[in-house]
Amino acid sequence: MAVWCEAAGGVxxxxxxxxxxLYDSGGGGGVPISGSTDAVKRIKESGLKLxxxxxxxxxxxxxxxxxxxxxxxxIAVGEVIAPAPAACRILKERGLRPHLLVHDGLLPEFDxxxxxxPNCVIIGDAAENFSYxxxxxxxxxxxxxxxxxxxxxxxxxxxxxxxxxxxxxxxYMKALEYACDIQAEVVGKPANAFFLSALTSMGLEPHQAxxxxxxxxxxxxxxxxxxxxxxxxxxxxYRPSDEQHPTVKADGYxxxxxxxxxxxxxxxxx
Amino acid sequence: MAVWCEAAGGVxxxxxxxxxxLYDSGGGGGVPISGSTDAVKRIKESGLKLxxxxxxxxxxxxxxxxxxxxxxxxIAVGEVIAPAPAACRILKERGLRPHLLVHDGLLPEFDxxxxxxPNCVIIGDAAENFSYxxxxxxxxxxxxxxxxxxxxxxxxxxxxxxxxxxxxxxxYMKALEYACDIQAEVVGKPANAFFLSALTSMGLEPHQAxxxxxxxxxxxxxxxxxxxxxxxxxxxxYRPSDEQHPTVKADGYxxxxxxxxxxxxxxxxx
Numbered sequence: 001m002a003v004w005c006e007a008a009g010g011v012x013x014x015x016x017x018x019x020x021x022l023y024d025s026g027g028g029g030g031v032p033i034s035g036s037t038d039a040v041k042r043i044k045e046s047g048l049k050l051x052x053x054x055x056x057x058x059x060x061x062x063x064x065x066x067x068x069x070x071x072x073x074x075i076a077v078g079e080v081i082a083p084a085p086a087a088c089r090i091l092k093e094r095g096l097r098p099h100l101l102v103h104d105g106l107l108p109e110f111d112x113x114x115x116x117x118p119n120c121v122i123i124g125d126a127a128e129n130f131s132y133x134x135x136x137x138x139x140x141x142x143x144x145x146x147x148x149x150x151x152x153x154x155x156x157x158x159x160x161x162x163x164x165x166x167x168x169x170x171x172y173m174k175a176l177e178y179a180c181d182i183q184a185e186v187v188g189k190p191a192n193a194f195f196l197s198a199l200t201s202m203g204l205e206p207h208q209a210x211x212x213x214x215x216x217x218x219x220x221x222x223x224x225x226x227x228x229x230x231x232x233x234x235x236x237x238y239r240p241s242d243e244q245h246p247t248v249k250a251d252g253y254x255x256x257x258x259x260x261x262x263x264x265x266x267x268x269x270x
Numbered sequence: 271m272a273v274w275c276e277a278a279g280g281v282x283x284x285x286x287x288x289x290x291x292l293y294d295s296g297g298g299g300g301v302p303i304s305g306s307t308d309a310v311k312r313i314k315e316s317g318l319k320l321x322x323x324x325x326x327x328x329x330x331x332x333x334x335x336x337x338x339x340x341x342x343x344x345i346a347v348g349e350v351i352a353p354a355p356a357a358c359r360i361l362k363e364r365g366l367r368p369h370l371l372v373h374d375g376l377l378p379e380f381d382x383x384x385x386x387x388p389n390c391v392i393i394g395d396a397a398e399n400f401s402y403x404x405x406x407x408x409x410x411x412x413x414x415x416x417x418x419x420x421x422x423x424x425x426x427x428x429x430x431x432x433x434x435x436x437x438x439x440x441x442y443m444k445a446l447e448y449a450c451d452i453q454a455e456v457v458g459k460p461a462n463a464f465f466l467s468a469l470t471s472m473g474l475e476p477h478q479a480x481x482x483x484x485x486x487x488x489x490x491x492x493x494x495x496x497x498x499x500x501x502x503x504x505x506x507x508y509r510p511s512d513e514q515h516p517t518v519k520a521d522g523y524x525x526x527x528x529x530x531x532x533x534x535x536x537x538x539x540x
Contacts, residue, residue, distance in 0.1 A: 126402075127402055128401075128402050128403070129402075130401075130402045130405070131398075131400075131401055131402070132396075132397055132398050132399075132400045132401070132437075133398070135400070135437060135441075136436055136437055139428070139435070139437050139441075140434055140435060143428075143435060157448060157449050157451070158409070158413075158449060164410055165409070165410060165413060166406055167402075167405060167406055167409050167445075167449050170448065171405075171409075171445045171446075171448055171449045172445060174444050174445055174447075174448040175437075175441045175442065175444055175445040176441075177444075178427060178440065178441055178444040179427050179428055179437050179441045181427070
């Protein structure tokens with residue numbers, strides 16, 4: 001039995017990653033992972049608090065949630081913590097005007113943001129928009145700024161689509177960091193502030209919550225840095241080598257979300 | 271007077287970078303830098319040995335040299351050390367079959383190389399070929415190999431074209447390194463082996479030769495690592511901040527190649 005079960009009795013809230021945990025993305029919108037729609041339902045019925053913490057930046061939260069609802073998930077926009085709204089708050093607080101290198105589907109999230117005469121660059125999972133031309137435009141703009149400022153909506157290496165692994169925004173963040181000799185600010189997992197906003201919205205302390213994700217470093221490691229427990233599912237981008245990672249060790253490994261929920265509910269309130 | 275002048279008397283050979291020293295690349299093939307065609311001629315007339323050491327990987331050596339000749343440069347294919355032929359030697363020695371992510375113009379350099387069932391990836395300055403789709407293909411191939419092997423034809427951050435700075439192959443090397451959690455092997459400057467092959471072909475020891483380039487880290491720093499003197503020109507991608515670089519200090523800075531040759535010839539045989 002996994003070590004994390006011993007802590008399950010004190011858990012009051014669950015934070016779930018979405019892509020690779022609830023469903024695998026890909027052509028036609030993707031497919032739910034077996035048992036996951038029911039697992040979400042069982043968490044809600046148990047009285048545990050629940051938030052979804054995603055680095056998804058190919059669509060607005062509204063469109064993303066609508067897609068998941070169509071797949072049968074009981075999920076609402078207000079339950080989802082995503083990088084783009086967090087970035088908009090930062091831009092407003094700091095009076096910044098971004099140049100956006102993001103997926104077309106994400107653009108409406110920035111409708112209310114002044115993008116004239118940009119003084120920073122924001123990159124998301126732009127996928128096909130990561131052309132040489134667009135990368136050069138972001139690079140040239142950064143090089144023209146006195147203090148180049150790059151925000152990256154996540155720092156993932158890759159994710160799994162139904163037709164295979166795809167490189168993620170973190171890869172292009174590293175590219176621009178090297179090109180401009182700068183360090184990006186990450187908005188999204190594994191940034192502490194991102195997990196904390198999920199905890200705040202549930203009214204819980206870190207030790208009362210558990211994160212379940214398929215990304216060992218950004219989901220599990222990020223949550224642990226924040227004081228939460230972190231469990232990795234063997235779905236999505238999981239690779240067996242994750243269990244021998246040199247620096248990040250999950251509090252538990254489960255075959256999928258359904259198994260995580262089985263164990264969690266079995267030990268709840270014990 | 272620059273410190274390197276004192277050493278100029280012992281110099282028997284010169285290694286020149288091409289892009290940003292002889293000419294600025296860009297639309298229509300680029301334009302010679304003022305005084306550079308004459309400077310090359312004066313080096314040759316002086317009896318100094320001369321090699322051109324380039325990380326250019328957008329064209330075959332033959333086409334590249336033909337373009338430079340059209341601009342008025344006295345240069346021959348046999349005088350040019352370039353990454354693609356060096357990579358071909360490595361592939362043959364180690365029995366490797368590459369997947370190529372390079373500029374279309376470079377492909378003929380690999381005509382004699384078996385590219386079936388690839389067991390390594392080579393990237394060059396692919397420019398527009400650095401699409402998300404092509405980056406994913408290279409990434410997926412590397413992830414399928416038991417020991418992912420990536421060769422990068424140079425590790426430059428950016429270069430100057432007539433219409434501005436453009437990101438170079440090193441940026442995409444860093445991207446794939448992060449995506450796959452690997453370290454690339456660099457073929458080209460600043461690899462030691464690359465400078466040594468220029469020295470060998472001149473029959474000179476490192477202390478007898480001087481490198482003149484616009485890239486502080488890859489031209490100047492690389493040559494210095496090898497035991498040569500390194501001088502930076504204030505043309506091409508040069509930026510004033512280079513003169514305050516935290517780790518690399520050139521033996522001298524000159525306004526352009528013409529001035530470097532003025533100083534060199536003035537002190538020659540003194």
